Amino acid sequence: MCAKDLRIELRARVVMAQVLPFGVLVLILFAFTLDPNSAILPRIAPGLFWITVLLSSILAVGRSIAVEAEHGARDALRLSGMDGGAIFLGKVAAVVVQLLALELVLIVATFMLYSIDVRGLEVLVIAAISATIGIASTGTVYGVLASGAKVRETLVPLLVLPICAPVLLGATKAFESALAGRSGEAWPWVQLLGAFGALYLTVGFIAYGTLMEEA
Amino acid sequence: MSKQASGRAQTVNAGRPWLGLTAFAGVSATFVMGLVVAPKDEQQRDAYRLLYMHVPAAWLAYLAFTVTAIASALYLVPRTRHLRWDYLAGASGELGVMFTALMLAGGSLWGKPVWGQWWAWEARLTTTAILLFLYLGYLALRRIGGSPQQRATRSAIAGLIAFIDVPIVHFSVSWWATLHQEGSVFNDKMQLHIRDGVMQFTLLLAVASFTLLYVWMCMRRMELLALDEGLAERELQLAIDERSNRPATTNPVTV
Numbered sequence: 001m002c003a004k005d006l007r008i009e010l011r012a013r014v015v016m017a018q019v020l021p022f023g024v025l026v027l028i029l030f031a032f033t034l035d036p037n038s039a040i041l042p043r044i045a046p047g048l049f050w051i052t053v054l055l056s057s058i059l060a061v062g063r064s065i066a067v068e069a070e071h072g073a074r075d076a077l078r079l080s081g082m083d084g085g086a087i088f089l090g091k092v093a094a095v096v097v098q099l100l101a102l103e104l105v106l107i108v109a110t111f112m113l114y115s116i117d118v119r120g121l122e123v124l125v126i127a128a129i130s131a132t133i134g135i136a137s138t139g140t141v142y143g144v145l146a147s148g149a150k151v152r153e154t155l156v157p158l159l160v161l162p163i164c165a166p167v168l169l170g171a172t173k174a175f176e177s178a179l180a181g182r183s184g185e186a187w188p189w190v191q192l193l194g195a196f197g198a199l200y201l202t203v204g205f206i207a208y209g210t211l212m213e214e215a
Numbered sequence: 216m217s218k219q220a221s222g223r224a225q226t227v228n229a230g231r232p233w234l235g236l237t238a239f240a241g242v243s244a245t246f247v248m249g250l251v252v253a254p255k256d257e258q259q260r261d262a263y264r265l266l267y268m269h270v271p272a273a274w275l276a277y278l279a280f281t282v283t284a285i286a287s288a289l290y291l292v293p294r295t296r297h298l299r300w301d302y303l304a305g306a307s308g309e310l311g312v313m314f315t316a317l318m319l320a321g322g323s324l325w326g327k328p329v330w331g332q333w334w335a336w337e338a339r340l341t342t343t344a345i346l347l348f349l350y351l352g353y354l355a356l357r358r359i360g361g362s363p364q365q366r367a368t369r370s371a372i373a374g375l376i377a378f379i380d381v382p383i384v385h386f387s388v389s390w391w392a393t394l395h396q397e398g399s400v401f402n403d404k405m406q407l408h409i410r411d412g413v414m415q416f417t418l419l420l421a422v423a424s425f426t427l428l429y430v431w432m433c434m435r436r437m438e439l440l441a442l443d444e445g446l447a448e449r450e451l452q453l454a455i456d457e458r459s460n461r462p463a464t465t466n467p468v469t470v
Contacts, residue, residue, distance in 0.1 A: 141376065145369050149359035158355055159373070162348040163380050166387040173391065192387055199379070207372045210291075 006094050015060050015098050023056040023106050027113055041114040046175035049110045050168050053103055054135065057095075058157045060102065061139035064095050065147050065156075084209025088140060092201065095136040096129075103128055120178030123186045127174035130190060133197035134167045135160075141204040144211050166196055234431045241424020248417040265325040267417055271425030272318040276343075279311030279429065280350065280378060287374035290367055298444075299437070301367035304374050305357055306436035308350055310429055315347045338389035345384050349377045363444055 030048045034040050041048075107128075111118060118124075142159040146152045170189040177186035249267035256263035286304035289295045322340065323333045334340065357370045 138376075142373070145356060145373055146359065148361065151355075151359060155352070155355055155359065158348070159352040162345050162352060162384075163376065165345045166380075166383045169387045169391050188390075192383075192390075196383060199383075200376075203376060203379070207376075210368060211372060 006097060015063055015102065019056050019059045019063070020102055020105055022059065023052050023102060024109050026052045026055060027106065027109055031113065042116050045110055045114045045116055046179065047172045048114075049107060049175065050131075050171045052106060052110075053099070053131075053171075054161065054164060054168055056102055056106070057099055057135045057139060058160055060095060060098055061136070061143050061160065062153060062156055064091060064140065065143040065152065084211070085205040088204050088208035089201075091140050092133070092136045092204065095140060096132050099132045099136060100129070103132065116179060118179075119181050120183040120186065123178035123183045123190065124175060127171055127178070127186065127190045127193060130193035130197050131167050131171040134193060134200060135164055137197065137200040137204045138163050141200065141207060141211075144208065167193060170196070231431075231434070234427065234434070238424060238427035238431045241420065242428055245417065245421040245424050248413075248420060253413050253417045254411060259329055262325055262328045265321050267421040268425075269318060269321045269325065270418060271422045272314045272321060274422060275425055275429045276311050276314040276318055276346070278426075279307045279314060279433075280346075280381070282307040282433075283311060283350075283353075283374050284378035287371035287378075290371040291375075298363055298367060299441075301363070301370065302437040302440040303433070304370060305354075305440055306433045308353055308357070308374065309436060310432055312347065312350045312354060314429075315343060315350070319343055319347065336392060338385070338392040341388045341392065342381075342385045345388070346381060349380060349384075353377050 027048065030052075031041060034044070107124075110116065139156070139160050142156060142163070146155045146159065149155060170192045174186040174189040174193065177183065177189070245267060249264050253264070253267075255261055283304045286300045286307065290297070290300040290304065319340075322343075326335065327333050353370065353373050356373050357366060360366075361369075
């Protein structure tokens, strides 16, 4: 399942060719609205980075749902007799891989554009992975909840953004602490991110079978 | 719509007009007590009177979302699966959003004279704002169409997902809020001490009558949701019956 979604992405390159430029563009636009010469950009860079990631994730998740909606692929999946939970994990894994690739490019862009010194790298990596699992799980569950709706493109952001508010908060704070050289303060936030990711991964795993059948 | 259908809607509600009447009487009495009879607060003067709406709204918002979560869980358990739980979840969710909005609006109106600002980035306020949007999304999801069973399953799962997010949001936001601002807005002067007997009575009256109002509105809304469900079908059936000059064959709706 994961490999299939990634193969589709490799062939179509929608995420890399459209979502990634969108993300970088958002980072540049932030600099327009905030005075780029003052010290404000490096200070609020973690927040700007994670808002950009969250907005880009919504697009990536939308793409992940659209892949299933085309050509009745969802019915084919249901016929395949695969366990709903396994399908869910596969889809989340594919979204996580794509988002991590996206984040890698975006974080490099953030560091360069906002001139930031990299510190606490291991905290950054673990925080990013935990946060991404949380975003991908909630996004995938809500994606299938809203799938089939004509208003899906506008509904998914309304559903995902508030539920991911703790992720945005935790990831931003973890990044801030790590970049300021206070990695110790980042760990509680990283634990929060990990707990969030684990919780919604479990919820999605349980719920997805029911959703594929009935919704 | 024909006479038969509207007549049926009335018979469904006929059983409990007293509940609605008591609720309205209680809320009216609360207004009189809260605005006229209850004395001014020494610190906050008249501004504190918003409390009589704010406290019930806050309590009912949390009650309503809890009811939505319980009803959602009951729908998902195969043994108790019945569309009435979906109607209850939907009705309560709508009321929860209404009371949350009321709580935010009222709190904001109170914040301006007492804090000197409409909004403070304080933990409870921020959590409540996120809560409002969580359930606005839930309500939007309920309206995307599909069969009643599809909607019920989807909304039940969404209702539970939103509900378990509430403590996480609250926890993370309070952590965040305590990090960077300590008592810039809050101090002991802001603490309201309701010691006066009339004040206490008014507050109790407010909570009780708004709760009755919630129960009554929730029941009415459930009935409406149930009636709404088969509306198109029943109208079609009625039209067919009228054409063939037969007596109506549709069944009355029960919740």
